[in-house]
Structures are given as structure tokens and as C-alpha cells.
Amino acid sequence: MNEFIGWCKARGYKFDGLEITCPPGNCGNGIYSTTTFRAGRPIITLPEYDMINSALVVDLPFYRKKMAKFTEKLKPMEILTMFFCFEDFETSAWSPYLKVLPKEFDTPAFKGIDYDVNTLPLSIRKFWVDQKKEISEISEKVGDHYEVRKKIVFQLRRLFPELTHDKILWAWHVVNTRCIFVENEEHDNVDNSDGDTIAVIPYVDMLNHDPQKYQGVAIHEKRNGRYVVQAKRQIMEGEQVFVCYGAHDNARLLVEYGFTLPNNLGAKVLIPQEVLLTLAKIAGIAVTREHEMVLEEVGLPSHLYATDEGPSWSLRTNVRVMLLEHWQMANGRWKKIIYSHDPIDEEVDQKIDEKLEIMLKELRNGVVEKTKKMPKDVQWMWEEQVKVCDVAIESFGTNDSSQKPRSPVEKGEDKEKGSEE
Incomplete structure (x- = not known):
């Protein structure tokens, strides 16, 4: 973690008064305040060029060369998944960040659980159906006929046969569980037919979810060329800093992120x-x-x-x-x-x-x-x-x-x- 913190600071990240630690009873990391922040004060800032989005990836020489072999364009989700598949943990410019990412996930898809849609409440049924539809469509492109866990192979398996199933599964989960909503500019080498609104943002993606007491609000300040997390109310010393992923019920949180919340008001x-x-x-x-x-x-x-x-x-x-x-x-x-x-x-x-x-x-x-x-x-x-x-x-x-x-x-x-x- 110290290597990652040093890497962030060297790239211009500012997060004075914060520390990353593991919350009690939690298997993941969280961000805690070591000082008091007043409302409206920036608590995390980083340069926008460090937002890992599809445009950033396709403009990197390594990926530009790989994608030049194909006439078809990839969608943003596929491009980011490809990025986390190919980046080497030791030699990548993002190496310190890659090393602090989770090695496994608690989502049903990662664990190989396939729910019968008819057994699910309506609040999660459409989301599950849509997810399975997306997975099935991608699977058909690949030509594989795996069960749900194995269907998350994307067409990357076809384009890049050197990638293993497990690597793609892990990379897809990195993106799906950590990506943040950002309105990205269209790029000529990206399939923007479904829009491009996702980015993975180091350090910021360690902010945990609490829809009731969240204090952090994320803003992409395009004029200033930076991404900022501001305090929407006063944050006291020792508090964990939360953001809100959305008004999701526990079934949605489990399927998409791999966790649930006690007394979740998103129900x-x-x-x-x-x-x-x-x-x-x-x-x-x-x-x-x-x-x-x-x-x-x-x-x-x-x-x-x-x-x-x-x-x-x-x-x-x-x-x-x-x-x-x-x-x-x-x-x-x-x-x-x-x-x-x-x-x-x-x-x-x-x-x-x-x-x-x-x-x-x-x-x-x-x-x-x-x-x-x-x-x-x-x-x-x-x-x-x-x-x-x-x-x-x-x-x-x-x-x-x-x-x-x-x-x-x-x-x-x-x-x-x-x-x-």
C-alpha cells in the first residue's frame, strides 16, 4: 500500500488528511479521515489524464498496435477489460495500482452462481436478465457455450486467444465493480454506439458505499482538467469517507458489487x-x-x-x-x-x-x-x-x-x- 500511495503522490494526486485502511469486519479497504474537513472542501483531487477510460487506453501505443489488426471497434467496457488483462503487474506504469486491486470478488458471477430468473424479485429481475443477455450476446460472438460464470469471456477471447478465461473474468470484475460514471468524449477508435460513460479512477475507487451517511461527492472539473471528490458536509476526524453508488437494494448490490448492507434503505x-x-x-x-x-x-x-x-x-x-x-x-x-x-x-x-x-x-x-x-x-x-x-x-x-x-x-x-x- 505504501508503494501505491507514493505512486499516487508522484502523479499529482492530492489527498492530505486521508488514509487507506481495512474497516473492522470488512475484507476490503476503505478511506478514513485523519483530520476534519469542512463542507465544500476538496478531499481528493487528481489530474484527469489519470482517469482510465477507453480513450486513454486506445491511444496508448501498445493497444493502438493491438487493435490495428482488427477492422471492428471495441466498446468501452471491452476496452477497459482488455487493459486490465494485458497490463503486467511488475512492468506496467500502473503496477503499484494493479497490486492493490482485489484478487477475487464475491459476486454471483465470479463464484459461478446462476440464479433462475423466475425465483428473483422484480426489483432485481430485469437487471439480472439484462446482464445475462449481455453476457450471452458476447458469448455468441466468441463461439463458446459456457455456463454463466464462464460466459463472461467477451469477444476478447476471440480477438486475443492468448488471454485465459480466468484473466478475463477477473479483469471484467475489476471494471464492473470499480468503474465510475463519467461522461467521456467520443473517440474515433471506440464503439460509442451505447455511449461511453465509464472510467476506473485509482484511489477514488476505494471509497465505499453508504447511501445514508455518504459525505463525498465526485465531480469531473473539465475546465480545471481534474477529477475531484468534495465533502458535501463536514467530515470529522476518524470517520470513514463514503460515496453513494446509487439507490440500490441489497440484491442489486450483491449481483453488481458482491456485498449487502444491513438496514439498506435502497430496498x-x-x-x-x-x-x-x-x-x-x-x-x-x-x-x-x-x-x-x-x-x-x-x-x-x-x-x-x-x-x-x-x-x-x-x-x-x-x-x-x-x-x-x-x-x-x-x-x-x-x-x-x-x-x-x-x-x-x-x-x-x-x-x-x-x-x-x-x-x-x-x-x-x-x-x-x-x-x-x-x-x-x-x-x-x-x-x-x-x-x-x-x-x-x-x-x-x-x-x-x-x-x-x-x-x-x-x-x-x-x-x-x-x-x-
Whole structure:
């Protein structure tokens, strides 16, 4: 680690008042403050030319020569994976950095675990399906037919047969678990068809994730030619410095990064419209095609979030729509009702609560029953969904109107929370 720290300083990194150490009970490294930082102060700065992105790699003579043999271009993820495959731990200019990277990962893909998509909650199902689709497409290019763990071979295996499967698997995980969102400029020798928004940034990639108490905010200051992590609030001496990877639930964190968090407020239960309609009918709401059309036009998610103390404004609004009479929906009258700034009539509000409580209890029962039927290795994912339902249901135990979720207009927000990050 001392070699890595010296390497960073020699390349112009600035991180005075920080140290890298292993947190208690954690198998990885973390960054801790050895002094107090005030809000707004830069805590890490480095020159932008040390951001390892696709443009940097393809402009290096070694990789320019390798890629000149092929007519096809590689995508950013493939280019960065190629970089970590070929860089020699002893002779590379990034050698001190390569030596502090983890040797293995705790993700299902690295461990060779293949989940049956039908056993996963909806909150992670699409992500898992998309990941498997990407892996399968790449595998077809290679011509190999391995199981999921072995399918992460990319077309690099075809272009560079000297690379071993294990090397590619490790390099892919380095990039996938450590890359940071950066809007990179397009490069003529990079396949930018899917965009180019990833970079691996030494030292910065050792900041761990905490969506509740994170203090660090990362900024690419293009005018100043540097990448900066700023303190968004005061950081006290001895604190671990965190950033937020996104509002991910534990299933997503495990699949993408290989860890979970206790009491993760990123937990959520996705409620597609077809499920919402079924629950509404069970609660005795007469849902017509007209209601369905209005719901589609409103376009609000009906999901439950662990960050909410009860059903969100968008879910309540969807139930309110389904309780509208025909004359209230005709000729677009529903817009004046739904988007009005006036308080909801108390009788209507109570009816929304009454129907929502029935719907969410039914939803919870359904989740509990599914949990019992699921394989043991995914039951914990469903149990977290049950907890989110419980919190929402418990909110009906109070008659305090101040606890009702307010609309984005009432809260001064531009838009309601979306269904996905």
C-alpha cells in the first residue's frame, strides 16, 4: 500500500488528511479521515489524464498496435477489460495500482452462481436478465457455450486467444465493480454506439458505499482538467469517507458489487400496473378500461420504497385515479382533479387509505407465500421485500395527516421518484 500511495503522490494526486485502511469486519479497504474537513472542501483531487477510460487506453501505443489488426471497434467496457488483462503487474506504469486491486470478488458471477430468473424479485429481475443477455450476446460472438460464470469471456477471447478465461473474468470484475460514471468524449477508435460513460479512477475507487451517511461527492472539473471528490458536509476526524453508488437494494448490490448492507434503505418492491390492477380488484375497486387508460397517461410508478414511511404520493395517486367516477374522467376532467393543488377531500383520503391497506396486506401475503417457495439462496431477497411491505402497512396505524406523502409540487420537487435509478 505504501508503494501505491507514493505512486499516487508522484502523479499529482492530492489527498492530505486521508488514509487507506481495512474497516473492522470488512475484507476490503476503505478511506478514513485523519483530520476534519469542512463542507465544500476538496478531499481528493487528481489530474484527469489519470482517469482510465477507453480513450486513454486506445491511444496508448501498445493497444493502438493491438487493435490495428482488427477492422471492428471495441466498446468501452471491452476496452477497459482488455487493459486490465494485458497490463503486467511488475512492468506496467500502473503496477503499484494493479497490486492493490482485489484478487477475487464475491459476486454471483465470479463464484459461478446462476440464479433462475423466475425465483428473483422484480426489483432485481430485469437487471439480472439484462446482464445475462449481455453476457450471452458476447458469448455468441466468441463461439463458446459456457455456463454463466464462464460466459463472461467477451469477444476478447476471440480477438486475443492468448488471454485465459480466468484473466478475463477477473479483469471484467475489476471494471464492473470499480468503474465510475463519467461522461467521456467520443473517440474515433471506440464503439460509442451505447455511449461511453465509464472510467476506473485509482484511489477514488476505494471509497465505499453508504447511501445514508455518504459525505463525498465526485465531480469531473473539465475546465480545471481534474477529477475531484468534495465533502458535501463536514467530515470529522476518524470517520470513514463514503460515496453513494446509487439507490440500490441489497440484491442489486450483491449481483453488481458482491456485498449487502444491513438496514439498506435502497430496498424496494416493484408493483407493475397489472399487479396494481389485480390488487385493486381484490380491494373491491371497480376498475374499467377508462381507468387503465388514465393510469397509463399519468405514468406514475406504484412501487414501495424503504425510504418512505408509507405508500408514496405516486402510489396513492394511482389509487385515487382508480376511485374516480366516469364523469370525473370524461373529457380530461381527471387532470384538474389529480394535479390540483387543493387538499384532497377527507372522505376521499380515507377511502384511499382503506383500499390501500387492503391492497398492501394482500401484496404482503403474496410476497410471503412466494418467499416460502423460493430456493434458500434467494429467500433473503424476498424477506427484505416483506419488510418494506410491513413498513408501508404500519403507516396506516396513525391518523396524523402530516404523515401523508406530499406531491412533488407541495414539496417543491421537479418530479416524482422514478421506478428505477
